[in-house]
Ligand code: QAP
């Protein structure tokens with residue numbers, strides 16, 4: 001397995017739209033496993049292929065405390081959503097910044113697994129929010145897009161300054177439990 005390089009906002013490649021996975025082969029498995037390794041090493045709870053420069057609809061998630069329940073979602077679609085909530089989110093592509101975003105606490109969704117089989121399931125709480133966040137990445141959307149332009153501009157400035165200083169902003173007190 002290999003750790004992949006994560007693109008940081010405002011990199012244009014984060015704005016690309018992911019393409020459907022049509023071939024479920026060894027290469028797809030290698031990408032998913034490398035994404036999991038990258039997510040675990042960076043202490044994330046979710047990662048989309050777009051964030052590592054791969055334009056495919058592949059998402060990895062693990063919201064378990066023990067960090068031992070990896071989930072791989074390919075070509076995901078949300079079928080139903082209910083119970084609006086406001087959730088404070090971060091993103092491995094926007095390191096060091098956390099802001100409140102409007103989401104749904106409950107979703108019904110479908111996806112394909114690594115074998116190409118279709119699965120339908122439900123999710124709630126942090127897991128549901130994480131799926132919504134990662135699915136936004138597949139459309140080239142980031143959580144900062146939900147913020148006021150004042151807040152977003154402030155984040156853009158700070159993150160570009162940090163990048164020019166060669167620093168990756170980070171925060172140790174991550175608000176969700178991992
Ligand atoms: C998306 O985000 C998410 O700033 C996944 O310094 C986040 O894994 C969905 C991370 C919250 C729902 C709720 C961020 C790690 C990880 C940072 C992440 C950082 C180190 C973010």
Ligand code: CO
Pocket residue numbers: 090091092093133134137
């Ligand atoms: Co993200």
